Structure formats: structure tokens, C-alpha cells
Amino acid sequence: MRRVEPLYQIVESYIVELIDSGNLIPGDLIPSEPQLAATLAVSQGTVKKAIDNLVWQKRLYRHQGKGTYVSRIDFNNSLFRFFSYGDEKGREVRIRKETTKRKLKPGTVKICKQLEVPAGTVLLHIERVGYVDNELPVLIEYSWWIADLVPGLENEEIHIPDLLYALVVEKYRLPITRAEETLTAEGCDKATATVLEIEPGTPVVVLKRTTYTAGNRVVEIRTTKGRADKFSYKTEIR
Amino acid sequence: MRRVEPLYQIVESYIVELIDSGNLIPGDLIPSEPQLAATLAVSQGTVKKAIDNLVWQKRLYRHQGKGTYVSRIDFNNSLFRFFSYGDEKGREVRIRKETTKRKLKPGTVKICKQLEVPAGTVLLHIERVGYVDNELPVLIEYSWWIADLVPGLENEEIHIPDLLYALVVEKYRLPITRAEETLTAEGCDKATATVLEIEPGTPVVVLKRTTYTAGNRVVEIRTTKGRADKFSYKTEIR
């Protein structure tokens, strides 16, 4: 019998299915290589090849002596990782975020559509301002969450850390699996100009992000506007 | 005797060295797996693993029945791949480029420094304007080449194709090995505004690129400014 699909791809699909179904979430240990080999009746070498591929895809990572784990999403890959301040040395810059608004309200038709929920669904709106050196406002972030998924987060007493996702994952056991980002630039609107202490019309960089949980379900949409003069993004082409 | 470095890494280094030294250039066939195995006295499986790694890194690609080749640089990975026009569907848009200036002149101190050549070295300056739908100017590109490396390119009779690198690689046998890009945004200066038919101060996206040939030698620096309203860049975070 001739196979069309190689065995290692079957193994890959098996593992990916465990993840996509939510059966395994980021940080979880997957079955060991000998276990997978026995379960799927293939050699351990074939399992290794399948895992190798997923490791290269950054969906898994290995830890010798411990096992193989499902990767956590890495927001260091965000296009906004490269906000810099002052010199152009590409130094790491810490951005402190302050929550300026936090309230529940029904979503507009447009926003609900992006969140893939019925219009009027109750959402949690969070607005934050990012500072560099604790004083210079460089970005403003408008975020909408599906309120049901983060119950109580509207409570002012819950402290929101700079990396909001950390809180969501730990407190609400809501695995963040992936996100899509679109970067554009535009002239600054009045409201944003006031917050960022710049002239309206000054260029700002705009990042729109859609964040997903297990099963490709949208949990958050976010728009971040940042001072263009404090932004640069660097890559290599090979 | 205990090894610190695994054998497959030695094989990887061997292949990478062939490439970095200019001994193999993009498009070349590397020695076959059995040949490498014999040369380096390792098993073919170990060679496979080394090549696998380099294939994942996109430094090599395989073609069953033919062999393994050194990858060509892929400018589709440029941050400017995502210029779009009209609807926001992320459609592929063809940008036609017209050469508006082309002349030899000694480089300024600053530019020569970026090109890593002595100040005053003769450079070829090329200015091009990019159109969408053959009529709407969306970007302008200022490029400086080390003149010695592309002799005769200043001649108006030589047609410059949209992808200038294709010409350079074929006509001058100058392998392009990699490039670095930095993306920023700013308010449009007067000269650029005139060309792009927009108001000065309107946001433009600015891409600075440094292009390298074998041996990590710089061959070109380029600055591209494009209408921000026609630009968007999308990625996924996992």
C-alpha cells in the first residue's frame, strides 16, 4: 500500500490536533517520544522528525531530561517591540503602561464583528497609555475584550500588569494561542494628540492586533497608536 | 575523546563556510550528501540533519533528484512587500518603477561611511519613482551603489528592471547575499511631497536598506519613502 502523506506528517497532525483542540495548552508537556511512537505505531525516529519540524515552527520546544512542551506565544515578536527612545542605538527600552480607562459596555456593530460575536455583546474596554522614562507618553492603546471571558477584570482593584496577557493566562486560564498584527501609519487625530502631547496631524504609527485563544476564537482586538518619531522596526532579509 | 560540538554542527559550519567565502554563490549546487559524508567522514544521516537545519534557516533548498542548492535572497520578505492600493483586501499590487535620475558622483562622508568605503569614493546614484496602476506615484527611492562594482550601469541605455538586483546579479555576477531593513515613519519633506503629489507634512513610511554581497561587503544603501496611506504590513505572532 502506497502512502501519499509521509508518516511524520501524520504524527505532526496528531500533535497539532492535541493543541488546536485545546486538549493541550501552551506550557503543557506533550507525550514522550516513546509514548507517541507506541501510540501511533511508528519508530521513535519518525516521532523525532515530526517534533523537529514543530520545534522549527516554534510550536513546541524541548527540554532535555524533562520533555517536550507546547510553546507559549511570544509577544516579543510584536511589531511594536522596537519602540525606542532617545538615541538610535536600538537599545532596549522599557515602556510602562498606565491604565486610563476600564469599563464594561456593549460593543458597536463594527467591533463585535471583528471579535466575531453578536452585535451588542458586552465588552470590556481598556485604555492604556505607555510611557518611556516614566514621563514621556509615547503610545496609547485601545483594547476590547469579550467580557464573559475575563469576568471581574473591570474591577479597578485588579492591577493590570504591563503585559496584560500574563494576567489573562494565569487568572482566567485563557490560553493565548496566536495574534495577527497589521502596521500602518497616519496623521494623528486630536484625542490621541492630546494624550501624546504632540500636534494633531503629526505622524503616528498604528498597530491593529487581533488575539486568539484555543479553537481560533477571538478574545481581544486592540489598536495601538504610537509616536512615529520614537518608532523603528528592523529586520534582515536573506 | 568527548566532543563539545555535535558532528552535524561541524557539517553545517563547513557548508556555511563554502557560502560565506564566496566559494559557492546563490543558485549553486552544493556537494551531494554522500560526497559530504565521505569528505567529512560522517554518516549520511548526519549530513542530512545538517542540511535540514540550513534548509529551515532558508540558506539552502533541496530539489529531489537534482541536489541541494544555495538559496537566493528573497526580496519578497521586504517590509515594503505590503504596499497596497485602493481596497484593503491585501491584494497583490504591482508597482512599476521609473528611473528618474542616474549619475556618478563622489559620495558624502555620511553615505560613504554607511557603504563602508573611504569618503569621496565614486558612487552611482539612482533615483526611482514607483507607480501603482501606471499613474499614481506611491513611493520614491534613493539608492547609492559603489560604482566600481557595477561599471557602466550609469549608462542611460542600460534598462533598469523593477527588480534592480536581478540585473546586478546577472550582468555583474555580484551575488546579493543579504540585506538589512529599518522601517520608520515621518512627515513628508517638500521634495518628496512634490513627487508623490501630496502635502508636505503628510505621513510617509520610510524604509532604509543596506544590501550586502559575499564576505559581508556592503554594495548598496537605499532609502525608500512611500505614501503612508497606501502602506500596511501584516504579520502573525505565535
Added chain:
DNA sequence: TAGTGGTCTAGACCACTCC
């Protein structure tokens, strides 16, 4: 038909982690 890469196996031995 010869040569190339692609898949898959079985097994040896090593290195790290945890109990």
C-alpha cells in the same frame, strides 16, 4: 540506469532531570 534527495527503521550510546 545512475545519481540525487526523501522516508523509515532499529539500535547504540550520551546528557540531563528528578526522585
Added chain:
DNA sequence: GAGTGGTCTAGACCACTAA
């Protein structure tokens, strides 16, 4: 010491390419 992943080998057989 038991279990995990990491390295390396030898060899069988398949699939594609080119002459």
C-alpha cells in the same frame, strides 16, 4: 536508577531527474 530528549550510525527502500 528510571525516564526524557540528543547524537550518530547503517541500511533498506522509494521518488524524482537526467542522460
